Amino acid sequence: MDSLRLPRPELEDLVPYEAKDVKVDVSLAANEHPSNLPGEIVEKLAKRLNEFEFNRYPDPTAGKLRGLIAEANGLEPENVLVGNGGDELIFDILLSWGGPGRAVLDAPPTFAMYAIDAQVTGTKLVRIPRGPRFEVDGEAVLSRLAEGDIDVVMLANPNNPTGNLIPETLLIDILNATDALVLIDEAYFEFSRHTMRPHMSRHPNLAILRTFSKAFSLAGLRVGYLLAHEDVVRELTKVRQPYSVDSFAQWVAATVFHERVVFHESIGDIMRGRDRLSHGLSAMEGVEVFPSEANFVLFRVEHASALWRDLLHGHSVLVRQFSRTPGLEDCLRVTVGSEEENERFLAAMRDVLSRRRASAILGGSVQESKETVGELGY
Numbered sequence: 103m104d105s106l107r108l109p110r111p112e113l114e115d116l117v118p119y120e121a122k123d124v125k126v127d128v129s130l131a132a133n134e135h136p137s138n139l140p141g142e143i144v145e146k147l148a149k150r151l152n153e154f155e156f157n158r159y160p161d162p163t164a165g166k167l168r169g170l171i172a173e174a175n176g177l178e179p180e181n182v183l184v185g186n187g188g189d190e191l192i193f194d195i196l197l198s199w200g201g202p203g204r205a206v207l208d209a210p211p212t213f214a215m216y217a218i219d220a221q222v223t224g225t226k227l228v229r230i231p232r233g234p235r236f237e238v239d240g241e242a243v244l245s246r247l248a249e250g251d252i253d254v255v256m257l258a259n260p261n262n263p264t265g266n267l268i269p270e271t272l273l274i275d276i277l278n279a280t281d282a283l284v285l286i287d288e289a290y291f292e293f294s295r296h297t298m299r300p301h302m303s304r305h306p307n308l309a310i311l312r313t314f315s316k317a318f319s320l321a322g323l324r325v326g327y328l329l330a331h332e333d334v335v336r337e338l339t340k341v342r343q344p345y346s347v348d349s350f351a352q353w354v355a356a357t358v359f360h361e362r363v364v365f366h367e368s369i370g371d372i373m374r375g376r377d378r379l380s381h382g383l384s385a386m387e388g389v390e391v392f393p394s395e396a397n398f399v400l401f402r403v404e405h406a407s408a409l410w411r412d413l414l415h416g417h418s419v420l421v422r423q424f425s426r427t428p429g430l431e432d433c434l435r436v437t438v439g440s441e442e443e444n445e446r447f448l449a450a451m452r453d454v455l456s457r458r459r460a461s462a463i464l465g466g467s468v469q470e471s472k473e474t475v476g477e478l479g480y
């Protein structure tokens with residue numbers, strides 16, 4: 103035949119994730135750690151590289167890493183599931199607890215993968231929008247949960263891209279109000295230092311997601327993990343790809359986790375950098391900065407897409423733009439970089455804004471950018 107049968111119609115309006123490879127001097131668009139792995143860890147790995155068994159399949163349970171994570175969190179290995187990035191675990195949750203005839207609740211604007219994975223798995227998405235300061239509308243969430251048809255709740259804490267935390271009392275109210283699987287996504291836990299871990303013993307429906315991609319400099323390796331009741335882990339093990347976390351990633355992540363005190367200093371630097379960015383941006387006329395507990399800062403500025411373009415083309419600084427995301431009109435998100443990157447970003451912002459003011463005095467108008475590349479990436 104010379105034709106192709108159509109795929110699932112419900113995927114028709116999904117846009118494929120094709121991150122364009124933009125080469126820039128200062129890349130602050132993906133909430134990555136600004137530094138590569140510390141040299142001492144790389145040296146340790148390099149010394150043992152020739153013993154590494156590339157020819158063998160990985161341990162499907164990531165036993166060594168799982169054990170280390172369980173121990174650090176005061177849990178049993180059966181309460182830990184390691185995944186190919188946090189992304190895989192979000193997807194697995196919707197494969198197990200979502201699917202046709204089932205519903206997931208989220209609170210936009212939030213991490214885009216919840217909605218994308220809902221669509222891919224045929225799960226109904228129930229969206230309870232956040233308020234003007236991106237606070238979760240607790241009353242609306244609780245009354246929606248009371249209807250009894252929600253199977254999964256996904257809440258990022260702190261939220262990406264807004265950076266704010268949900269009050270712990272509200273999270274407890276949510277856990278008390280439902281038997282749905284409640285995923286508290288703590289991808290930025292090492293920066294916020296807030297966790298729902300102490301509530302796990304009372305709530306078998308609480309699952310916590312963490313990642314090695316942010317504080318531990320391993321975004322390129324794809325390792326995340328879930329802390330959850332053993333029944334949850336067992337269910338997810340049914341749907342996950344058995345070898346999704348390769349043995350190299352398991353080995354490096356286990357070494358990194360074992361040596362994690364080494365990261366304290368850079369995490370502190372990132373938190374200081376965040377304050378520097380927030381203060382620097384707040385001092386600029388026309389820029390509204392939202393408080394952040396993560397390794398990025400969200401801000402609102404008039405004609406954000408034009409500003410995003412001028413930062414990129416005029417200064418080789420890439421940030422993430424959300425101008426087309428409902429609730430985030432005219433918002434940009436900058437990841438905390440190295441001290442030098444943060445200063446370059448702030449200087450570029452000052453330059454673009456002062457040129458804009460000068461051109462306004464001469465009667466010029468700002469042309470919005472139609473480019474979409476800045477919308478891609480995490």
Ligand code: PMP
Nearest residue numbers: 187188189262289313315326480
């Ligand atoms: N959750 C949130 C809130 C995130 O921002 C991210 C990454 N940006 C993830 C999960 C997934 O991270 P990864 O797949 O790199 O572990």
